[in-house]
Amino acid sequence: MREIGVRCKPDEVLITTGAQEALDLIAKTFINPGDIILTEGPTYLGALQAFSAYEPDVHPIPFDDKGMRMDLLEEELKRIGKGGAKFLYTIPNFQNPGGVTMVLERRKRLIELSHEYDFMIVEDDPYGRLRYDGGHVIPIKALSDDVLYLGTISKIFAPGLRTGWIAAPKSVLSKINLVKQGTDLCGSSFDQVVVEHYFTDTPWEKTLQTFVKTYHSRRDAMLAALDEFFPKEASWTHPEGGFFVWATLPDYVDTSSMLPVALEAGVTYTPGDGFFPDGVSGKNSMRLAFCYESPEHIREAIRRLALVIEDRLELYRAFLEAGAL
Amino acid sequence: MREIGVRCKPDEVLITTGAQEALDLIAKTFINPGDIILTEGPTYLGALQAFSAYEPDVHPIPFDDKGMRMDLLEEELKRIGKGGAKFLYTIPNFQNPGGVTMVLERRKRLIELSHEYDFMIVEDDPYGRLRYDGGHVIPIKALSDDVLYLGTISKIFAPGLRTGWIAAPKSVLSKINLVKQGTDLCGSSFDQVVVEHYFTDTPWEKTLQTFVKTYHSRRDAMLAALDEFFPKEASWTHPEGGFFVWATLPDYVDTSSMLPVALEAGVTYTPGDGFFPDGVSGKNSMRLAFCYESPEHIREAIRRLALVIEDRLELYRAFLEAGAL
Numbered sequence: 310m311r312e313i314g315v316r317c318k319p320d321e322v323l324i325t326t327g328a329q330e331a332l333d334l335i336a337k338t339f340i341n342p343g344d345i346i347l348t349e350g351p352t353y354l355g356a357l358q359a360f361s362a363y364e365p366d367v368h369p370i371p372f373d374d375k376g377m378r379m380d381l382l383e384e385e386l387k388r389i390g391k392g393g394a395k396f397l398y399t400i401p402n403f404q405n406p407g408g409v410t411m412v413l414e415r416r417k418r419l420i421e422l423s424h425e426y427d428f429m430i431v432e433d434d435p436y437g438r439l440r441y442d443g444g445h446v447i448p449i450k451a452l453s454d455d456v457l458y459l460g461t462i463s464k465i466f467a468p469g470l471r472t473g474w475i476a477a478p479k480s481v482l483s484k485i486n487l488v489k490q491g492t493d494l495c496g497s498s499f500d501q502v503v504v505e506h507y508f509t510d511t512p513w514e515k516t517l518q519t520f521v522k523t524y525h526s527r528r529d530a531m532l533a534a535l536d537e538f539f540p541k542e543a544s545w546t547h548p549e550g551g552f553f554v555w556a557t558l559p560d561y562v563d564t565s566s567m568l569p570v571a572l573e574a575g576v577t578y579t580p581g582d583g584f585f586p587d588g589v590s591g592k593n594s595m596r597l598a599f600c601y602e603s604p605e606h607i608r609e610a611i612r613r614l615a616l617v618i619e620d621r622l623e624l625y626r627a628f629l630e631a632g633a634l
Numbered sequence: 635m636r637e638i639g640v641r642c643k644p645d646e647v648l649i650t651t652g653a654q655e656a657l658d659l660i661a662k663t664f665i666n667p668g669d670i671i672l673t674e675g676p677t678y679l680g681a682l683q684a685f686s687a688y689e690p691d692v693h694p695i696p697f698d699d700k701g702m703r704m705d706l707l708e709e710e711l712k713r714i715g716k717g718g719a720k721f722l723y724t725i726p727n728f729q730n731p732g733g734v735t736m737v738l739e740r741r742k743r744l745i746e747l748s749h750e751y752d753f754m755i756v757e758d759d760p761y762g763r764l765r766y767d768g769g770h771v772i773p774i775k776a777l778s779d780d781v782l783y784l785g786t787i788s789k790i791f792a793p794g795l796r797t798g799w800i801a802a803p804k805s806v807l808s809k810i811n812l813v814k815q816g817t818d819l820c821g822s823s824f825d826q827v828v829v830e831h832y833f834t835d836t837p838w839e840k841t842l843q844t845f846v847k848t849y850h851s852r853r854d855a856m857l858a859a860l861d862e863f864f865p866k867e868a869s870w871t872h873p874e875g876g877f878f879v880w881a882t883l884p885d886y887v888d889t890s891s892m893l894p895v896a897l898e899a900g901v902t903y904t905p906g907d908g909f910f911p912d913g914v915s916g917k918n919s920m921r922l923a924f925c926y927e928s929p930e931h932i933r934e935a936i937r938r939l940a941l942v943i944e945d946r947l948e949l950y951r952a953f954l955e956a957g958a959l
Contacts, residue, residue, distance in 0.1 A: 326651055326796075330818040337687060358816035362662060469823035471651075491683035493655040493818075497825050498794035 310476055313437060314451040315458065317476045323486055326496050328435055328461040328473035330489075332359035335431060335457060335475070338488045339395055340365045347385065347397040349377050351555070351584030351591050353405045353433070356398055365395070367586035374546065376401060376411025379418045386426040396429035396457075401449060403436040403551025406584050406596035410549055413446050420453045429481075433459045436551035438517060441525040443549040450476060457481060464552075465517050466507055470500045524552070530604030531597065534611035540619055545597075552600035555581075557593060562621050564595045570620070574613045635801055638762060639776040640783065642801045648811055651821050653760055653786040653798035655814075657684035660756060660782060660800070663813045664721065665690045670714055672722040674702050676880070676909030676916050678730045678758070681723055690720070692911035699871065701726060701736025704743045711751045721754035721782075726774060728761040728876025731909050731921035735874055738771050745778045754806075758784045761876035763842060766850040768874040775801060782806060789877075790842050791832055795825045849877070855929030856922060859936035865944055870922075877925035880906075882918060887946050889920045895945070899938045 310317050325331040332355065340346065340363035348356065350369020360367060368389070370382045377399060386394070397419070401411035411419075423430050432449045450458035461473035475485060489495070507513055531554055535545055545556040558564065565580040581594025599607055635642050650656040657680065665671065665688035673681065675694020685692060693714070695707045702724060711719070722744070726736035736744075748755050757774045775783035786798035800810060814820070832838055856879055860870055870881040883889065889905040896902060906919025924932055 326818045326822075329816075333817045355816070355819065362813070362816055467824070471818065471820075471822040488687070491654075491680070491687055492658045493651045493796065494680065495796070497651075497796040497822050499792070499825060499828065500822050503824065 310458075310460070313434075313445070314447045315476065320479055321476055321482065323475045323477075323482050323489070324496050324501060325473045325475060325489070326493060327463065327468075327471040328433065328459045329355055329359065330471075330493070331459045331473050331475045332356050332433070333362075334485050334488055334492065335396075336360045336363045336365075337492070338485050339429070341395075344395040345389055345393055347382070347394050347428070348586075349399060349404055349407065350586075351406050351581060351594070351596075352398065353400060354579075354583045356433070357584070357586055360398075361586075368394075369585055369590070372404065372407055372409050372411075374409055376404070376409050376415050377419070379415050379422070382419070383422060386422060391425070392427045394426065394428040396431050397423065398431045398433065399449070400433045400435070402434055402446070403439065403548050403553070405436070405551070406553050406579065406581075407555045408546040408548030408551060408553045409555075410443075410446060411449075416446070416449045416452060419449065420456075423453075423455075430456045431459065432456050435459075435461050435464050438465050439521055439524055439552075440550035441521065441528055454478060462504055462508075465520070466504065466513065470497075470504060472496065472500055472504050524600055526604050527599040527602070527607055528554075530607040531599040531611060534608040537608075538612045538615035540615065540622055542622060543618065552598050554597040554599065556595050556597055557581075558595070558618060559622070559625075560593045561625055562593045562618070564593060567617060567621060571614055571617045574617055576610045576614045576617070578614065635783075635785070638759075638770070639772040640801065645804055646801055646807065648800045648802075648807050648814070649821050649826060650798045650800060650814070651818060652788065652793075652796040653758065653784045654680055654684065655796075655818070656784045656798050656800045657681050657758070658687075659810050659813050659817065660721075661685045661688045661690075662817070663810050664754070666720075669720040670718055672707065672710065672719050672753070673911075674724060674729060674732065676731050676906060676919070676921075677723065678725060679904075679908045681758070682909070682911055685723075686911075693719075694910055694915070697729065697732055697734050697736075699734055701729070701734050701740050702744070704740050704747070707744070708747060711747060716750070717752045719751065719753040721756050722748065723756045723758065724774070725758045725760070727759055727771070728764065728873050728878070730761070730876070731878050731904065731906075732880045733871040733873030733876060733878045734880075735768075735771060736774075741771070741774045741777060744774065745781075748778075748780075754780070754782060756782045756784065760784075760786050760789050763790050764846055764849055764877075765875035766846065766853055779803060787829055787833075790845070791829065791838065795822075795829060797821065797825050797829050849875075849925055851929050852924040852927070852932055855932040856924040856936060859933040862933075863937045863940035865940065865947060867947060868943065877923050879922045879924065881920050881922055882906075883920070883943060884947070884950075885918045886950055887918045887943070889918060892942060892946060896939055896942045899942055901935045901939045901942070903939070 336359050342364035344365045346365045346367050348369050349372050370377050450456040458476040542559045543556055545554050579596040581591030582588050585591045661684050667689035669690045671690045671692050673694050674697050695702050775781040783801040867884045868881055870879050893905055904921040906916030907913050910916045
């Protein structure tokens with residue numbers, strides 16, 4: 310926490326069974342049915358899943374290439390009023406699925422708005438240390454002690470160890486801790502010993518640099534392939550880190566119904582509608598992950614996917630000419 | 635599972651982050667606010683905690699030295715009617731906190747009642763392999779495939795690995811599995827590798843026998859000390875295994891308010907009211923754990939605790955003589 314610019318004491322940190330459990334515990338502790346939760350739209354589908362068990366009313370706020378749009382957030386806050394939202398959930402760095410990063414100016418504005426309209430900020434930061442370009446933007450938590458910050462070792466060491474944490478004010482953590490007892494008693498002490506050993510006794514920062522180098526070249530391969538192959542009707546984000554590019558196609562393309570065709574061609578992606586609480590918005594969008602495959606495979610995958618999309622566009626043009634739309 | 639008499643296939647087992655998570659997931663999947671849940675009374679307080687987050691109406695059923703009383707359960711079922719209870723939660727072996735074991739005849743009767751009155755059975759069996767006297771009683775799950783059986787390695791290997799499981803029909807597990815994804819994505823694969831290694835490549839049954847031998851002598855020490863020191867007004871259970879004895883004092887003794895006095899004397903126990911959903915019943919009872927201390931310490935602890943209790947009884951007698959009660 311100190312390395313990324315946040316000061317907190319040991320009793321302001323609670324270890325969780327991965328950051329996913331942190332999302333569940335925060336939702337379980339704070340959400341009553343009908344409570345308004347603000348998120349980026351699109352947002353992490355695991356967060357939507359975690360929240361949905363407690364039946365909130367999730368309001369997604371669009372982002373642009375500078376992160377969540379504070380003007381649209383403010384409009385929404387004016388509509389729902391002071392105290393009307395329970396918390397705002399954001400992934401400010403290399404957002405999942407958007408790939409965008411919230412600029413410092415907006416982070417500051419977000420804190421002002423949280424005070425003005427009285428809601429908590431939940432800052433989820435799984436990808437913060439996987440930056441390939443640009444400079445580190447300090448966490449929202451570093452700007453305001455009240456923030457609930459979620460960390461994880463999944464992307465900088467190993468996901469299978471299920472070790473994450475919540476850094477939050479003591480008064481908030483004591484509530485969450487009680488809820489955790491009823492949920493799984495405690496995390497795996499064995500995994501925690503392994504994690505401690507890794508971050509104490511191994512050259513983990515060097516290892517992390519090899520991860521960063523690997524992902525960097527994959528990100529570059531994907532952006533280059535998108536430029537080379539994707540149709541001019543498509544647009545996409547240009548992430549400075551993380552795992553994901555968010556691509557948007559013309560609104561008559563349904564990426565869910567296109568998926569089987571892509572699979573047929575040997576490519577997969579995540580259809581955009583899963584990242585919205587209504588399951589309808591974003592249906593012409595897709596999340597493209599560049600973390601797993603080699604640059605060569607990524608280029609070939611984007612080439613094939615572009616052909617699948619081009620087919621759809623052709624079909625649409627044919628319908629249009631036939632006057633069928 | 636096969637060793638304890640249950641046949642189930644791999645896809646009828648879901649690994650959980652300890653059996654505590656299993657309790658949370660079952661509650662999260664099945665309980666709607668106001669649903670009636672049946673339990674032994676007293677029952678495991680971690681189960682009450684896990685359930686309470688989903689706001690059920692918990693009805694505790696008393697036990698005697700043969701386990702949950704089926705006559706009282708049937709009376710309760712008649713009151714609430716067919717389909718009126720969502721599930722019944724039981725710890726049939728060496729119950730926590732009761733120490734009692736449900737006899738085979740009652741296990742069979744319980745299954746009949748579950749069919750007649752249409753409720754699920756959740757069988758929690760953390761202590762089943764820690765038997766010091768008497769013969770193995772086959773699990774309820776072995777008598778009926780519909781049962782949700784909860785296992786854990788916490789008491790036969792190590793609690794810190796947070797590895798438990800639910801054995802249940804596939805149709806039930808697929809619902810719980812979906813809920814688990816939103817709760818913590820998955821368990822620690824690292825811990826699971828360690829657990830697999832332990833049960834495949836080490837003489838774990840021999841190690842278990844040393845656990846059993848150790849706990850056996852501690853159980854014996856506690857029962858002997860209770861016989862030797864506890865006042866004749868007290869009664870207690872005689873567990874054939876597990877970790878706990880449940881002691882009941884005259885109903886004018888409040889074990890919660892007595893606890894600070896016992897702590898002063900260097901002894902601790904768990905007051906009985908925590909094991910009831912109303913937090914009031916069982917206030918003259920206490921859970922005594924014999925799993926942790928040496929036989930010598932157990933004897934001395936029971937001796938001191940008996941003195942604390944005797945003081946309370948004296949006080950009562952004095953009040954009574956003074957006509958103040």
